[in-house]
Amino acid sequence: MIYLEYSFTIKPIQPATDILIAELGEVGFESFVETETGLLAYIQETDWKASILKDVSALYHPNFKIDWSHKKIQQQNWNAEWEKNFQPIKVGEKCMVRAPFHPPEQVEYDIVIEPKMSFGTGHHETTHMMLQHILDTDFVGKAVLDMGCGTGVLAILAKMKGAVSVDAIDVDEWCYLNAKENVERNDCEDIQVFQGDKSLLCGKKYDVILANINRNTLLEDIPAYAECLNTGGILFLSGFYLEDLNAISSKCADRGLEFEKKLEKNNWVSAKYVN
Numbered sequence: 164m165i166y167l168e169y170s171f172t173i174k175p176i177q178p179a180t181d182i183l184i185a186e187l188g189e190v191g192f193e194s195f196v197e198t199e200t201g202l203l204a205y206i207q208e209t210d211w212k213a214s215i216l217k218d219v220s221a222l223y224h225p226n227f228k229i230d231w232s233h234k235k236i237q238q239q240n241w242n243a244e245w246e247k248n249f250q251p252i253k254v255g256e257k258c259m260v261r262a263p264f265h266p267p268e269q270v271e272y273d274i275v276i277e278p279k280m281s282f283g284t285g286h287h288e289t290t291h292m293m294l295q296h297i298l299d300t301d302f303v304g305k306a307v308l309d310m311g312c313g314t315g316v317l318a319i320l321a322k323m324k325g326a327v328s329v330d331a332i333d334v335d336e337w338c339y340l341n342a343k344e345n346v347e348r349n350d351c352e353d354i355q356v357f358q359g360d361k362s363l364l365c366g367k368k369y370d371v372i373l374a375n376i377n378r379n380t381l382l383e384d385i386p387a388y389a390e391c392l393n394t395g396g397i398l399f400l401s402g403f404y405l406e407d408l409n410a411i412s413s414k415c416a417d418r419g420l421e422f423e424k425k426l427e428k429n430n431w432v433s434a435k436y437v438n
């Protein structure tokens with residue numbers, strides 16, 4: 164398969180790199196490798212169009228200096244690139260997310276993830292905050308939905324914390340396959356993984372819904388999440404910036420979901436709403 168490899172040099176490196184990754188993901192880039200000077204980003208040739216970077220506002224932000232070039236490449240071993248760069252990450256004292264080739268540590272929740280091209284290793288602020296929320300929440304006996312599951316990392320922690328059932332959904336085929344692998348790798352085979360979107364949510368009810376996606380998808384999908392949340396249920400949302408919190412909270416309030424608290428990291432937010 165032919166891919167386009169975009170090489171970005173970025174100054175200063177943060178927060179520009181995180182913002183760029185989020186925006187490139189929105190326009191169809193599938194995989195990212197952070198480098199010492201910036202970022203490599205990959206998109207399939209069939210998904211590429213000449214105007215692809217037109218709406219990526221980070222590239223034109225006055226506080227960032229970002230230069231780029233691109234070339235065609237054959238699909239490569241993304242995993243080898245990732246393995247060179249991925250370090251284990253600890254969330255609080257009790258949880259660690261690591262790759263299969265990292266030695267295990269003595270933690271209560273030892274999550275082993277091979278993300279390949281999916282999002283969700285715990286390194287991104289939004290994943291980290293969602294994991295933190297899960298650690299702070301009682302999951303024993305709860306029915307859980309992880310919408311936009313990526314690697315499945317959130318679903319896996321919810322299951323390890325005692326959830327009685329977990330459904331994990333991702334629109335992307337690669338993420339669906341990858342989440343299935345990671346679920347097995349962590350002995351959580353009873354997590355049900357599906358490929359699709361909110362149209363799969365027909366009638367089933369949950370006690371906790373986790374959705375780390377992006378501002379626009381959340382704004383569109385919050386009514387569907389509210390429909391399938393039990394009374395007293397909890398909705399955790401992330402994947403948006405602080406300036407979008409009011410819009411997200413107001414959409415939740417329209418559906419009877421009350422803002423309870425938020426975590427914040429580098430301008431990213433993860434918020435908790437109660438039904």
Ligand SMILES: C[S@@+](CC[C@H](N)C(=O)[O-])C[C@H]1O[C@@H](n2cnc3c(N)ncnc32)[C@H](O)[C@@H]1O
Nearest residue numbers: 282283290311312313333334335338360375376
């Ligand atoms: C930011 S990643 C989050 C992955 C993981 N849950 C985490 O917290 O790290 C968002 C995921 O949502 C998926 N996604 C995007 N739009 C979606 C939609 N409308 N319905 C379901 N999944 C979606 C993407 O494929 C991606 O894997």
